[in-house]
Amino acid sequence: MFDALVLGSGPAGLLIAAELCDRGLKVAGLAPEPPTTAWPNTYGIWVDELEGLGLTDLLEHRWQNSVAYFGPEVLPLRREYGVFSKAKFQQALLDRARTTTWHRGKATGIEHRPQGSNLQLADGTHLDARVVIDTSGHFPSLVKRPPKQNIAYQAAYGIVGRFSAPPVEPGQFVLMDYRAEHLSPEERRQQPPTFSYEMDFGEGIYFVEETSLAHAPAMAFEVLEKRLQRRLAARGIEVSEVQHVERCLFPMNVPLPDLTQAVVGFGGAASMVHPASGYMVGGLLRRGPGLATAIAQALQDPKASPQVVAQAGWQALWDRDRLRKHYLYLFGLEALMGFEETRLNHHFETFFTMPQAHWSQFLADTLSTPELIQAMLGMFGRAPNDVRWGLMRSVGRQGQLLGAALRS
Numbered sequence: 504m505f506d507a508l509v510l511g512s513g514p515a516g517l518l519i520a521a522e523l524c525d526r527g528l529k530v531a532g533l534a535p536e537p538p539t540t541a542w543p544n545t546y547g548i549w550v551d552e553l554e555g556l557g558l559t560d561l562l563e564h565r566w567q568n569s570v571a572y573f574g575p576e577v578l579p580l581r582r583e584y585g586v587f588s589k590a591k592f593q594q595a596l597l598d599r600a601r602t603t604t605w606h607r608g609k610a611t612g613i614e615h616r617p618q619g620s621n622l623q624l625a626d627g628t629h630l631d632a633r634v635v636i637d638t639s640g641h642f643p644s645l646v647k648r649p650p651k652q653n654i655a656y657q658a659a660y661g662i663v664g665r666f667s668a669p670p671v672e673p674g675q676f677v678l679m680d681y682r683a684e685h686l687s688p689e690e691r692r693q694q695p696p697t698f699s700y701e702m703d704f705g706e707g708i709y710f711v712e713e714t715s716l717a718h719a720p721a722m723a724f725e726v727l728e729k730r731l732q733r734r735l736a737a738r739g740i741e742v743s744e745v746q747h748v749e750r751c752l753f754p755m756n757v758p759l760p761d762l763t764q765a766v767v768g769f770g771g772a773a774s775m776v777h778p779a780s781g782y783m784v785g786g787l788l789r790r791g792p793g794l795a796t797a798i799a800q801a802l803q804d805p806k807a808s809p810q811v812v813a814q815a816g817w818q819a820l821w822d823r824d825r826l827r828k829h830y831l832y833l834f835g836l837e838a839l840m841g842f843e844e845t846r847l848n849h850h851f852e853t854f855f856t857m858p859q860a861h862w863s864q865f866l867a868d869t870l871s872t873p874e875l876i877q878a879m880l881g882m883f884g885r886a887p888n889d890v891r892w893g894l895m896r897s898v899g900r901q902g903q904l905l906g907a908a909l910r911s
């Protein structure tokens with residue numbers, strides 16, 4: 504019997520397998536594809552998040568010139584951004600997880616016994632482990648969550664390629680460009696705002712992506728693609744060569760999992776996407792070691808059932824402080840989703856002109872609850888009246904999220 508069985512070989516799966524192997528556990532992995540299969544997504548992160556972890560050598564591109572537009576004027580962000588080398592990141596985790604025994608297949612069901620869990624695979628075979636860690640993505644195979652209507656999705660349509668003229672300045676990274684003069688006043692009034700995320704990859708290659716931060720239902724890729732074309736056309740830019748098309752879609756506000764279940768989750772399966780930004784990889788790197796240590800410690804008791812081990816894991820991942828902050832972030836997201844274009848731009852301008860330590864730690868989820876509340880109140884104090892009014896209206900509409908933060 505394995506100590507731990509990891510479902511999935513995305514970033515969450517490989518990272519937790521690596522952390523568990525580092526702790527000397529006997530680990531198995533299960534995924535439909537070999538764990539060496541290239542990940543489909545490209546992952547971006549603020550460089551200082553990796554500096555603290557000593558992992559900046561995993562980056563393929565870095566930009567010191569990071570900016571945003573929440574109006575006609577450029578807003579310098581003065582913070583370095585990077586994109587992972589997917590191959591290096593994946594290989595570094597595979598190297599650390601090299602004692603993992605990988606199986607190919609899909610999990611279809613699970614049965615828990617006092618000494619371990621029995622996992623059923625689609626091909627009719629079974630695997631046994633003392634605990635199962637589900638990292639099968641945002642809509643997991645085994646982890647259970649309460650149902651939710653109206654899930655909001657981040658959706659984006661992007662192109663990596665060559666253009667008739669540079670879409671961004673040389674060596675520049677644009678986190679968000681919310682300028683929308685290329686749309687008609689009616690479109691701007693009636694349709695949800697979207698922004699473009701843009702970067703210079705060097706050697707004449709650029710990435711431009713039209714993004715809907717969060718919307719329920721998800722914005723259609725066709726709409727995002729048209730908006731991107733119109734944004735470029737308004738600048739007199741044509742696409743001359745498409746090297747890669749990215750269609751990005753994932754949920755931003757799925758409910759938290761049932762934290763008493765006998766399977767533990769990690770990554771999208773454990774609702775770990777930051778509700779205010781959609782980022783998760785930094786959170787995986789910071790929270791993986793705590794989860795692995797909790798699992799390894801619980802497994803030291805040879806009689807610990809899967810339920811006991813999984814609960815130790817869930818507790819490490821979602822302790823009270825983290826739960827409180829999650830509800831506060833969800834409150835922020837729900838407020839943002841109700842903001843029309845002008846108010847949204849005012850909000851982001853206020854947010855990104857707060858002291859950098861506040862906005863960067865807000866986005867990384869590294870503030871304590873009192874610090875987060877202080878940052879949110881500070882932002883409220885600095886915000887123009889339309890944003891304050893929008894936030895106050897949200898307290899009326901989404902007060903249950905603030906209540907949940909207080910009760911957690």
Ligand SMILES: Cc1cc2nc3c(=O)[nH]c(=O)nc-3n(C[C@H](O)[C@H](O)[C@H](O)COP(=O)(O)OP(=O)(O)OC[C@H]3O[C@@H](n4cnc5c(N)ncnc54)[C@H](O)[C@@H]3O)c2cc1C
Pocket residue numbers: 510511512513514515516533534535536544545546547548608609610611638639640641644749750751752753769770771772776781782783784785
């Ligand atoms: C296009 C895109 C771009 C993104 N960009 C960023 C970014 O720049 N920065 C950031 O921080 N976040 C980003 N995200 C958000 C988030 O980090 C990613 O969605 C991330 O891939 C989630 O990782 P994961 O390991 O939880 O799930 P996934 O990457 O979805 O991996 C799931 C794994 O589980 C396997 N699996 C599925 N079903 C089963 C089953 N039944 N049995 C066994 N295995 C199974 C899959 O084959 C896969 O190996 C992005 C998301 C998308 C979609």
